[in-house]
Amino acid sequence: xxxxxxxxxxxxxxxxxxxxxxxxxxxxxxxxxxxxxxxxxxxxxxxxxxxxxxxxxxxxxxxxxxxxxxxxxxxxxxxxxxxxxxxxxxxxxxxxxxxxxxxxxxxxxxxxxxxxxxxxxxxxxxxxxxxxxxxxxxxxxxxxxxxxxxxxxxxxxxxxxxxxxxxxxxxxxxxxxxxxxxxxxxxxxxxxxxxxxxxxxxxxxxxxxxxxxxxxxxxxxxxxxxxxxxxxxxxxxxxxxxxxxxxxxxxxxxxxxxxxxxxxxxxxxxxxxxxxxxxxxxxxxxxxxxxxxxxxxxxxxxxxxxxxxxxxxxxxxxxxxxxxxxxxxxxxxxxxxxxxxxxxxxxxxxxxxxxxxxxxxxxxxxxxxxxxxxxxxxxxxxxxxxxxxxxxxxxxxxxxxxxxxxxxxxxxxxxxxxxxxxxxxxxxxxxxxxxxxxxxxxxxxxxxxxxxxxxxxxxxxxxxxxxxxxxxxxxxxxxxxxxxxxxxxxxxxxxxxxxxxxxxxxxxxxxxxxxxxxxxxxxxxxxxxxxxxxxxxxxxxxxxxxxxxxxxxxxxxxxxxxxxxxxxxxxxxxxxxxxxxxxxxxxxxxxxxxxxxxxxxxxxxxxxxxxxxxxxxxxxxxxxxxxxxxxxxxxxxxxxxxxxxxxxxxxxxxxxxxxxxxxxxxxxxxxxxxxxxxxxxxxxxxxxxxxxxxxxx
Amino acid sequence: xxxxxxxxxxxxxxxxxxxxxxxxxxxxxxxxxxxxxxxxxxxxxxxxxxxxxxxxxxxxxxxxxxxxxxxxxxxxxxxxxxxxxxxxxxxxxxxxxxxx
Amino acid sequence: xxxxxxxxxxxxxxxxxxxxxxxxxxxxxxxxxxxxxxxxxxxxxxxxxxxxxxxxxxxxxxxxxxxxxxxxxxxxxxxxxxxxxxxxxxxxxxxxxxxxxxxxxxxxxxxxxxxxxxxxxxxxxxxxxxxxxxxxxxxxxxxxxxxxxxxxxxxxxxxxxxxxxxxxxxxxx
Numbered sequence: 001x002x003x004x005x006x007x008x009x010x011x012x013x014x015x016x017x018x019x020x021x022x023x024x025x026x027x028x029x030x031x032x033x034x035x036x037x038x039x040x041x042x043x044x045x046x047x048x049x050x051x052x053x054x055x056x057x058x059x060x061x062x063x064x065x066x067x068x069x070x071x072x073x074x075x076x077x078x079x080x081x082x083x084x085x086x087x088x089x090x091x092x093x094x095x096x097x098x099x100x101x102x103x104x105x106x107x108x109x110x111x112x113x114x115x116x117x118x119x120x121x122x123x124x125x126x127x128x129x130x131x132x133x134x135x136x137x138x139x140x141x142x143x144x145x146x147x148x149x150x151x152x153x154x155x156x157x158x159x160x161x162x163x164x165x166x167x168x169x170x171x172x173x174x175x176x177x178x179x180x181x182x183x184x185x186x187x188x189x190x191x192x193x194x195x196x197x198x199x200x201x202x203x204x205x206x207x208x209x210x211x212x213x214x215x216x217x218x219x220x221x222x223x224x225x226x227x228x229x230x231x232x233x234x235x236x237x238x239x240x241x242x243x244x245x246x247x248x249x250x251x252x253x254x255x256x257x258x259x260x261x262x263x264x265x266x267x268x269x270x271x272x273x274x275x276x277x278x279x280x281x282x283x284x285x286x287x288x289x290x291x292x293x294x295x296x297x298x299x300x301x302x303x304x305x306x307x308x309x310x311x312x313x314x315x316x317x318x319x320x321x322x323x324x325x326x327x328x329x330x331x332x333x334x335x336x337x338x339x340x341x342x343x344x345x346x347x348x349x350x351x352x353x354x355x356x357x358x359x360x361x362x363x364x365x366x367x368x369x370x371x372x373x374x375x376x377x378x379x380x381x382x383x384x385x386x387x388x389x390x391x392x393x394x395x396x397x398x399x400x401x402x403x404x405x406x407x408x409x410x411x412x413x414x415x416x417x418x419x420x421x422x423x424x425x426x427x428x429x430x431x432x433x434x435x436x437x438x439x440x441x442x443x444x445x446x447x448x449x450x451x452x453x454x455x456x457x458x459x460x461x462x463x464x465x466x467x468x469x470x471x472x473x474x475x476x477x478x479x480x481x482x483x484x485x486x487x488x489x490x491x492x493x494x495x496x497x498x499x500x501x502x503x504x505x506x507x508x509x510x511x512x513x514x515x516x517x518x519x520x521x522x523x524x525x526x527x528x529x530x531x532x533x534x535x536x537x538x539x540x541x542x543x544x545x546x547x548x549x550x551x552x553x554x555x556x557x558x559x560x561x562x563x564x565x566x567x568x569x570x571x572x573x574x575x576x577x578x579x580x581x582x583x584x585x586x587x588x589x590x591x592x593x594x595x596x597x598x599x600x601x602x603x604x605x606x607x608x609x610x611x612x613x614x615x616x617x618x619x620x621x622x623x624x625x626x627x628x629x630x631x632x633x634x635x636x637x638x639x640x641x642x643x644x645x646x647x648x649x650x651x652x653x654x655x656x657x658x659x660x661x662x663x664x665x666x667x668x669x670x671x672x673x674x675x676x677x678x679x680x681x682x683x684x685x686x687x688x689x690x691x692x693x694x695x696x697x
Numbered sequence: 698x699x700x701x702x703x704x705x706x707x708x709x710x711x712x713x714x715x716x717x718x719x720x721x722x723x724x725x726x727x728x729x730x731x732x733x734x735x736x737x738x739x740x741x742x743x744x745x746x747x748x749x750x751x752x753x754x755x756x757x758x759x760x761x762x763x764x765x766x767x768x769x770x771x772x773x774x775x776x777x778x779x780x781x782x783x784x785x786x787x788x789x790x791x792x793x794x795x796x797x
Numbered sequence: 798x799x800x801x802x803x804x805x806x807x808x809x810x811x812x813x814x815x816x817x818x819x820x821x822x823x824x825x826x827x828x829x830x831x832x833x834x835x836x837x838x839x840x841x842x843x844x845x846x847x848x849x850x851x852x853x854x855x856x857x858x859x860x861x862x863x864x865x866x867x868x869x870x871x872x873x874x875x876x877x878x879x880x881x882x883x884x885x886x887x888x889x890x891x892x893x894x895x896x897x898x899x900x901x902x903x904x905x906x907x908x909x910x911x912x913x914x915x916x917x918x919x920x921x922x923x924x925x926x927x928x929x930x931x932x933x934x935x936x937x938x939x940x941x942x943x944x945x946x947x948x949x950x951x952x953x954x955x956x957x958x959x960x961x962x963x964x965x966x967x968x969x970x
Contacts, residue, residue, distance in 0.1 A: 673793030676728075680720050680892060687899050694902050699805050702907050704842070707809050709903035711835075713896045714816040720892035726825050726871055730832050733863065734816055737839050740851075748846045748924075753933050756848050756925055760934070763851075763858050764945045768952030770863045774870045775956035781874050 003050035025123035034106035037126030045095035082143035090140035100499035105261035107495030132158035186251035193241015200234035232292035243275030260363030269352035297337025301457035304330030308464035313586035340446035350435035357503035361421035413489035429466035435510030466551035470558030479566025704745035711738035
């Protein structure tokens with residue numbers, strides 16, 4: 001049984017879906033688009049499963065070449081697919097979670113496009129999603145850094161397109177350009193990271209003479225460690241961009257401007273984990289220079305704690321999850337930094353499950369409020385418009401369905417969503433025996449052995465994680481409804497609930513893939529990473545109990561603050577009084593955006609203004625162009641026109657004309673018209689000729 | 698016997714006189730007659746050299762010259778008649794239409 | 798000085814005098830008559846040079862036909878004389894000067910190259926006889942001879958066409 005040759009189809013199926021939707025999607029309607037898009041990803045998932053089965057027989061995988069891409073001298077980069085346990089893990093996560101999110105999106109976008117009054121965008125959404133899946137598959141399946149980079153940029157593009165999906169609106173639904181600006185911010189921040197990654201690739205090619213994994217990675221020991229240090233640090237810049245680590249994480253919270261399925265798929269489960277994948281893939285390089293690994297670990301751990309503190313004070317349900325994602329990515333990065341590659345990948349997989357679940361759940365909550373706020377069903381478009389106008393007359397402040405202060409008591413209105421959301425939250429908080437417990441515990445155990453500082457930071461982050469998830473659950477689902485919409489919230493349709501159910505099951509049982517003692521996932525990845533980088537972690541009861549107790553304490557504190565006396569409408573957050581200034585810092589994201597604005601964007605703007613006004617306009621345009629070139633050219637032109645052209649050139653031609661005229665006038669005197677004159681001239685000539693003949697001979 | 702150079706000298710004199718006639722007379726008919734004189738001088742030289750070289754071709758050539766001269770005179774005189782008819786004059790200096 | 802040489806000089810003087818007479822006669826009729834005299838002397842030279850056929854042709858064609866035609870035209874047009882007009886001042890002296898130059902050149906040639914100019918020897922009996930000329934004309938020079946006939950025809954037609962009254966233009970006048 002060998003299905004390796006089928007592996008290109010994991011890219012082709014989404015592309016086919018994309019093309020079909022592009023060609024027919026608009027005409028054939030929403031159902032068609034949704035089915036085509038979902039089937040394309042499902043087919044890719046089936047291919048990935050076939051790869052999994054093949055790998056059982058041949059655990060070392062294969063490289064499947066498809067086509068030559070670049071062939072210049074010693075730089076030979078084919079488009080080849082790398083099938084091994086690591087890449088197939090990523091394929092399964094991307095296509096599996098991707099399929100569920102496609103199904104969910106079919107239900108979610110049905111409402112979303114109507115609230116945004118642009119039903120035609122439904123097909124566009126699925127085209128972008130399929131393009132994203134294709135790009136992500138290229139990223140995880142490529143067998144060289146350059147192919148990885150192609151996918152890396154492809155997913156970046158899709159991220160840009162999908163964050164700015166409602167490009168003419170603000171995140172709260174009103175008309176504006178904030179979504180587009182969020183997309184731009186994501187793109188620019190990623191460019192910075194991509195630049196680092198590019199440098200890493202240049203260095204790699206310079207040092208190894210190749211970009212192919214199977215030529216670079218085994219030779220890591222033979223290259224100067226300082227060069228590898230440089231490569232890995234440049235790669236780290238790429239990782240901080242793509243996986244939203246300090247200092248480039250700032251784009252991810254703004255990326256929540258995209259539709260919720262996008263947040264789940266791209267900005268939680270798959271794309272942002274690309275950086276983690278990159279580090280795991282480059283494990284031999286990072287393993288060769290432990291200092292680089294330490295830096296990666298510190299960056300990840302600090303990010304984990306830093307983002308967790310911000311998440312504590314957010315009021316937007318998706319912003320909490322966004323900072324939580326940054327924090328969890330920090331866990332993974334810290335894990336791969338200390339060399340716990342398996343733990344990092346394990347957390348990547350489980351995080352994909354429960355964070356997708358949480359995001360989709362939050363989407364369900366948002367939609368429930370939105371549908372209650374302005375019901376669409378049974379209304380025609382004109383009624384809807386009337387209603388919309390009315391609504392604007394009634395409420396001057398626009399209703400934000402994402403603000404947790406507008407929720408409360410939703411467990412009664414949307415019980416299914418509540419249950420799955422609770423599972424996701426507990427998994428994220430790391431309570432046994434859910435998926436998050438095993439993966440986080442493995443990371444903490446490894447960190448305890450490797451780096452005490454990292455362990456402390458991560459443990460603190462884990463504590464805060466449990467706290468802010470508890471806060472969110474109490475605020476959203478418990479207490480009394482704080483708005484009319486929350487009171488009338490409507491449960492989502494089954495197309496959305498079924499994926500939620502499956503993801504909830506995965507969040508519960510996902511931990512089993514690397515359950516302690518058996519650790520099948522470690523053995524599985526060992527085929528690819530080798531024993532040095534994939535050693536089984538011994539289950540540490542001390543760490544497990546300590547982190548579980550910490551999580552329970554955090555949840556208890558959150559209950560004390562938010563659960564025992566539910567927040568009333570318009571009441572300030574109880575943490576605000578207790579923490580004071582610190583809370584304000586958390587709520588304002590520690591003013592990082594403002595800091596960046598002050599130290600990077602404003603000086604850059606001033607530089608741009610300086611360059612535009614002074615250098616370009618005054619110096620280049622006014623002085624160089626107008627004065628130097630313009631006047632100089634004018635003077636040259638005048639010089640050429642007056643003395644040269646009119647004087648010399650015209651003089652020559654006029655002189656020639658005058659000469660010809662004078663000669664003509666002179667000779668015309670000879671043309672007397674008298675025959676005898678002519679005869680005389682002829683005779684004169686004859687005499688001359690005869691004279692010549694006579695005297696010359 | 699007479700040297701050929703004598704004939705040459707005579708021929709040259711006659712030719713020069715013919716040329717002089719063409720150049721100094723205004724009467725078209727006399728100019729025409731001067732041309733005939735020049736032709737005759739040439740004929741004389743032809744015959745003299747034919748005799749000197751004992752070749753008859755020179756005489757044959759003179760025969761052709763006479764024939765051509767006859768033709769020329771016929772056409773030339775006809776032209777003069779036409780010109781006279783138009784201008785009532787054969788003064789060659791009055792025909793200066795070609796003046797530049 | 799033998800008789801032939803005397804005859805030559807006498808004839809030469811007559812020929813040159815006739816030419817000068819033609820040149821300077823006021824009356825065109827006198828000019829024509831002087832020219833006839835000149836042609837006649839030249840015919841005698843032809844005889845002296847052993848060209849009796851050419852001499853006859855000279856007398857009949859030139860002195861007879863052509864000069865009669867001249868006289869005819871002169872008298873027909875009544876153009877014996879031309880009324881006096883202001884002459885072109887430099888034309889006449891320049892013409893005379895050039896003629897003298899030409900004569901000087903000829904003289905130079907005669908005196909410097911007299912070695913190549915042979916003295917004429919008595920010719921063969923049939924040299925220049927009409928028979929031998931005729932044989933030459935109708936054998937070697939047949940084509941030019943025939944072309945000459947066409948030339949004469951063309952000249953005749955041309956003369957008639959030129960002189961003939963144009964009926965249309967005449968009518969308009």
